[in-house]
Amino acid sequence: MSIMQTLLNGEQGLFKPKTLTPMQKLTLRFVVVGLVYFGFALVEGMIMRIYEVQPIPFIKSNQFFAIMTAHPLVGIFGSSYSIVFGAFLFLVPFLMKKPLWSFKLASWTFWLLTVGTIVFWGAGFVSHYAPLYTLYWPLPADFSQFSALGGAFFILGIALAMLGAAFFVINIFKTITYTPKGWEKQPAGALLASALGWTGIRNIFRKKKEEHLVPLPVAAVARGSVDVALNSATILFTGVLILVYMVAELSGTSLKHSAIDALLYKNWFWWGLDLVADGLVLIFVAGTWYLLATMISGKALFMQNIARAALLVELVVSWTVWSHHLLSDQAQPALLKVVSGEMVTAFELITQGLAFFITLATLWSARPLKMSNELKFLLGGLLGFALGVPAGIIQADVGLNRILHNTQWVVGPHVHVAVLVGLTMTLHAAIYILFPILTNGAKLYSQKLANIQFWAHLLGGIGMGAFMGMAGLKGMLRRTIYYNGEFNVYMILAALCGGLLLLAFLCFFINIVMSVGLKGLLGIFGRSSLDKDRLLPTGE
Amino acid sequence: MVDSTVVLWGQTLAYTLYAIVMILVVGWVAWKLTKPGKGGGVKPALFFTFVAFLTVLGVSLHLITLKTIPWVEPDLHRASVQVDKTFEIRVGNHEFQLPEARLVVKVGEKVRFDVASDDLTYGFGVFRPDHSMVFQMQVVPGHKNDVIWQFTKPGLYTIRSTEYSGPKGARMILEDAIEVVDGN
Numbered sequence: 013m014s015i016m017q018t019l020l021n022g023e024q025g026l027f028k029p030k031t032l033t034p035m036q037k038l039t040l041r042f043v044v045v046g047l048v049y050f051g052f053a054l055v056e057g058m059i060m061r062i063y064e065v066q067p068i069p070f071i072k073s074n075q076f077f078a079i080m081t082a083h084p085l086v087g088i089f090g091s092s093y094s095i096v097f098g099a100f101l102f103l104v105p106f107l108m109k110k111p112l113w114s115f116k117l118a119s120w121t122f123w124l125l126t127v128g129t130i131v132f133w134g135a136g137f138v139s140h141y142a143p144l145y146t147l148y149w150p151l152p153a154d155f156s157q158f159s160a161l162g163g164a165f166f167i168l169g170i171a172l173a174m175l176g177a178a179f180f181v182i183n184i185f186k187t188i189t190y191t192p193k194g195w196e197k198q199p200a201g202a203l204l205a206s207a208l209g210w211t212g213i214r215n216i217f218r219k220k221k222e223e224h225l226v227p228l229p230v231a232a233v234a235r236g237s238v239d240v241a242l243n244s245a246t247i248l249f250t251g252v253l254i255l256v257y258m259v260a261e262l263s264g265t266s267l268k269h270s271a272i273d274a275l276l277y278k279n280w281f282w283w284g285l286d287l288v289a290d291g292l293v294l295i296f297v298a299g300t301w302y303l304l305a306t307m308i309s310g311k312a313l314f315m316q317n318i319a320r321a322a323l324l325v326e327l328v329v330s331w332t333v334w335s336h337h338l339l340s341d342q343a344q345p346a347l348l349k350v351v352s353g354e355m356v357t358a359f360e361l362i363t364q365g366l367a368f369f370i371t372l373a374t375l376w377s378a379r380p381l382k383m384s385n386e387l388k389f390l391l392g393g394l395l396g397f398a399l400g401v402p403a404g405i406i407q408a409d410v411g412l413n414r415i416l417h418n419t420q421w422v423v424g425p426h427v428h429v430a431v432l433v434g435l436t437m438t439l440h441a442a443i444y445i446l447f448p449i450l451t452n453g454a455k456l457y458s459q460k461l462a463n464i465q466f467w468a469h470l471l472g473g474i475g476m477g478a479f480m481g482m483a484g485l486k487g488m489l490r491r492t493i494y495y496n497g498e499f500n501v502y503m504i505l506a507a508l509c510g511g512l513l514l515l516a517f518l519c520f521f522i523n524i525v526m527s528v529g530l531k532g533l534l535g536i537f538g539r540s541s542l543d544k545d546r547l548l549p550t551g552e
Numbered sequence: 553m554v555d556s557t558v559v560l561w562g563q564t565l566a567y568t569l570y571a572i573v574m575i576l577v578v579g580w581v582a583w584k585l586t587k588p589g590k591g592g593g594v595k596p597a598l599f600f601t602f603v604a605f606l607t608v609l610g611v612s613l614h615l616i617t618l619k620t621i622p623w624v625e626p627d628l629h630r631a632s633v634q635v636d637k638t639f640e641i642r643v644g645n646h647e648f649q650l651p652e653a654r655l656v657v658k659v660g661e662k663v664r665f666d667v668a669s670d671d672l673t674y675g676f677g678v679f680r681p682d683h684s685m686v687f688q689m690q691v692v693p694g695h696k697n698d699v700i701w702q703f704t705k706p707g708l709y710t711i712r713s714t715e716y717s718g719p720k721g722a723r724m725i726l727e728d729a730i731e732v733v734d735g736n
Binding site for chain 1: 556559560563564567570571574575578581582584585586587588589593594596599602603606607609610611613614617618621623624627628629630671672673675677679680682683684685686687688689690692693694695696697698699712714715716717718719720721722
């Protein structure tokens with residue numbers, strides 16, 4: 013086949029969208045939109061990186077900070093949530109061996125995430141609404157700096173995405189517990205207890221152990237979904253609060269900022285916001301590692317009862333660690349700083365370390381393994397968290413935070429290495445392993461492109477984090493602009509590594525498009541005539 | 553008091569060594585995974601040793617920094633610490649208002665910087681001429697924001713907001729606002 017024919021019809025014309033079930037199509041839509049938003053976030057990241065080297069004349073500082081506001085939100089809600097939710101809405105019914113509770117609700121999740129992201133991104137782009145994702149009070153309601161109307165649209169977009177997340181949570185728990193039509197009555201309470209970890213707790217005190225009704229990866233999805241629900245509720249509540257100020261302003265009444273205590277608000281908002289970074293991401297990632305390790309190795313998970321218990325510990329830990337974001341807030345009680353900020357946060361080193369070890373030990377038991385794309389990306393993901401989590405534990409220390417808070421260290425070796433290398437490479441491993449299942453056996457266009465993608469992503473991600481970290485240790489702040497090139501050496505090197513990340517993304521995107529073809533890509537968004545209750549066209 | 557650059561140097565060394573070791577470990581595991589194994593899996597004893605190691609590491613990190621980083625204990629008990637000098641600073645409308653044009657401090661003097669915000673959440677950071685950070689704290693409106701510091705080296709230091717407070721915040725810089733003079 014010529015390149016043009018491959019571009020139109022996909023590698024060897026093997027991808028036939030008409031053979032896909034509605035569930036396969038929906039999952040692929042989530043993946044495609046997630047990848048497009050990942051590309052958005054990458055381009056935004058590159059613009060900001062270049063800006064940190066030399067402010068770009070046609071981008072004003074308020075536009076720069078609007079990009080900085082949208083960048084993490086597009087990356088998390090537009091990209092990661094889309095890919096993760098899409099994969100889990102397929103995998104939970106797949107592993108539970110029953111249909112998804114509501115296909116319609118899953119479609120709503122897809123559209124709400126997709127539209128919500130474009131609405132808040134657009135609001136920031138047009139109105140330059142830029143309070144950053146932290147929304148420190150009273151900045152989001154400071155209408156001497158930001159447009160109330162632009163802000164209202166921004167909040168609306170976030171609210172739509174959060175509603176989509178809430179629908180995802182409902183669908184996951186209902187799928188675990190409901191009884192499909194014509195089936196024998198399912199033990200909903202026991203299924204829920206198993207999913208959330210209550211069965212495991214009871215087993216500690218019982219001689220006769222109760223069987224776990226829910227597979228381990230589904231338990232991880234359920235426990236992570238608890239944090240998704242709490243996080244969505246916190247963000248929605250905060251959004252409504254800010255919206256009240258905006259609506260009042262638009263109606264000609266300026267409400268007093270002092271009505272809200274800035275420190276109390278900061279505690280509340282970080283409690284909810286941190287459920288993403290220190291909760292659902294870690295739990296979902298651990299669950300995905302376990303699933304990938306068992307699928308790649310064909311072996312049972314090493315120490316699976318401990319792995320199951322660690323997921324519950326991680327969930328509880330995620331509710332109690334928010335104070336590490338307030339170690340530099342001097343009015344924050346010292347007890348909260350030490351207990352929540354330092355000690356409980358250090359538990360993440362243990363829970364994530366366990367997941368790292370258990371995954372590697374499971375793979376180890378199946379040697380020799382072929383170095384497939386899913387295996388190499390899984391190893392990349394493991395390395396990303398092995399580097400990123402301890403970098404976070406270091407800054408979650410009362411002493412070190414005094415000289416690291418809000419520097420590039422926080423956002424480089426911790427955030428970007430954990431997210432770009434750890435989370436993203438794990439997601440790419442999942443996409444590679446699910447690709448033949450979701451496409452009914454389509455063939456990957458180029459292994460060479462996949463190899464370039466792997467090395468460019470790994471080196472680019474770690475390199476960018478490292479150079480940002482070095483700049484941070486030399487005093488370079490995040491969330492600001494350096495007008496005189498004070499940290500140019502580090503920023504140029506970080507930008508070059510960012511270029512590698514962009515190259516990796518292009519390789520991945522081209523590989524996917526060439527594998528399924530443009531016709532196939534459009535076909536994913538068409539209707540399927542097959543049964544909504546079937547995950548795959550033939551036996552599951 | 554130990555200078556913050558010394559603490560950062562120690563941290564850089566420790567983390568760099570850790571990162572190199574971890575990259576090598578994952579690289580080695582990746583290489584070994586493609587080679588035939590002996591059929592046996594990982595022994596549980598190794599797993600539990602690893603768990604014990606992580607627990608010790610997680611707990612000891614903060615105990616070590618509590619005992620070795622000199623500003624931690626006074627910071628946690630700030631209210632009861634007797635200081636040699638206090639500077640009351642206000643921030644509002646993206647501007648720092650200092651009590652004097654230049655704050656003069658002696659090396660080794662215990663100084664309290666008490667910063668109040670009139671409107672937004674800001675940051676208060678002190679930087680060396682090479683732009684490296686001496687220390688910082690958040691400045692939250694409606695709350696007491698104070699930090700105690702002992703400078704170890706004479707020289708001129710810059711004050712800069714370390715928290716985003718809107719696009720104007722990037723220009724909240726007071727060059728050479730603090731002068732540290734020899735204590736003798």
